[in-house]
Amino acid sequence: xxxxxxxxxxxxxxxxxxxxxxxxxxxxxxxxxxxxxxxxxxxxxxxxxxxxxxxxxxxxxxxxxxxxxxxxxxxxxxxxxxxxxxxxxxxxxxxxxxxxxxxxxxxxxxxxx
Amino acid sequence: xxxxxxxxxxxxxxxxxxxxxxxxxxxxxxxxxxxxxxxxxxxxxxxxxxxxxxxxxxxxxxxxxxxxxxxxxxxxxxxxxxxxxxxxxxxxxxxxxxxxxxxxxxxxx
Numbered sequence: 001x002x003x004x005x006x007x008x009x010x011x012x013x014x015x016x017x018x019x020x021x022x023x024x025x026x027x028x029x030x031x032x033x034x035x036x037x038x039x040x041x042x043x044x045x046x047x048x049x050x051x052x053x054x055x056x057x058x059x060x061x062x063x064x065x066x067x068x069x070x071x072x073x074x075x076x077x078x079x080x081x082x083x084x085x086x087x088x089x090x091x092x093x094x095x096x097x098x099x100x101x102x103x104x105x106x107x108x109x110x111x112x113x
Numbered sequence: 114x115x116x117x118x119x120x121x122x123x124x125x126x127x128x129x130x131x132x133x134x135x136x137x138x139x140x141x142x143x144x145x146x147x148x149x150x151x152x153x154x155x156x157x158x159x160x161x162x163x164x165x166x167x168x169x170x171x172x173x174x175x176x177x178x179x180x181x182x183x184x185x186x187x188x189x190x191x192x193x194x195x196x197x198x199x200x201x202x203x204x205x206x207x208x209x210x211x212x213x214x215x216x217x218x219x220x221x222x
Contacts (some may be wrong), residue, residue: 034127042117043157043201045209052206056209091156093210100145100205104156 004029004105006092012111018080021108023092025074030074031095033102034067038088046090049075050097061086082112116140119202119213127221132189134216136202139183145205146178148187150198151215157201161187192220 005024013019034046046065047057050073060067065084066082069075079086089109091101120135132150145164149157163169163176163185175188185204189196197220202213 033209035210042214043210043212045211048208056207059209073209099162099186100208101147101159101162104149106156 004094004103006090006108007107008103008108008110010109010111012113013082014113015084016081018078019029019082020076021079021090021092021110021112023075023105025092025094026096027102029094029103030072031039031068031097031102033093033095034075034077035091035093036088037091037107038085043091046077079110082110084112086110087112097100115181117202117204117210117213119200119216121216123217123219125219126192128192128194132192132218132220133198134189134200134202134218135185136185136213137183138185138202138204138211139219140204140211141180142208143204143206144176144177147189147203147210148174148176149201149203150196151201152198153195154222186222189218192218194220194222 004007007022024050037043045059048055066078089107091107092105095102126132148161151157161176173190177186182207199215200215200217203210
């Protein structure tokens, strides 16, 4: 069974540019999560989808971040315009909802210069 | 106060010894607790989940939970060099996970 995949693995952009991160959850997992780890800090929750619906987006830093999950399959996280403090590793995780277990993808390392 | 706190590392143990990792959490309503292992540059890998007070064993790993003390621990028995990694404690509240900063474990051959 394929795990959670994320693309790209690494992105370097300039301040003010736009970046879109993609996450493909484990097949059949309705729950999809985005997390972020900035330098020296803990992994922090961003938001939670159940199928295509946003269940909880309390962790989204501001309105420069937009997450979508059209069709309830893969998800995208767009940062527009990017700021220096957005640099970090963005993780996606998925779960089937039968338990609270979440399985993480390899992450996208975002560097904003 | 941080939501989830882990014992500061790094933790260095000789091969074959027991590595003991501790975690405390602040939210009393938390119901699910997890340990993830993360190798450098890799994704966090779920290695243990525990939901009830007491011990849960899986191979060389034992998780212990004490909800009254808001404490969860992970023991790694017969530590191997391949266990060298950062171990993350995560606590579930309303589906979202709160993570500790992690404890880096080095197993010396």
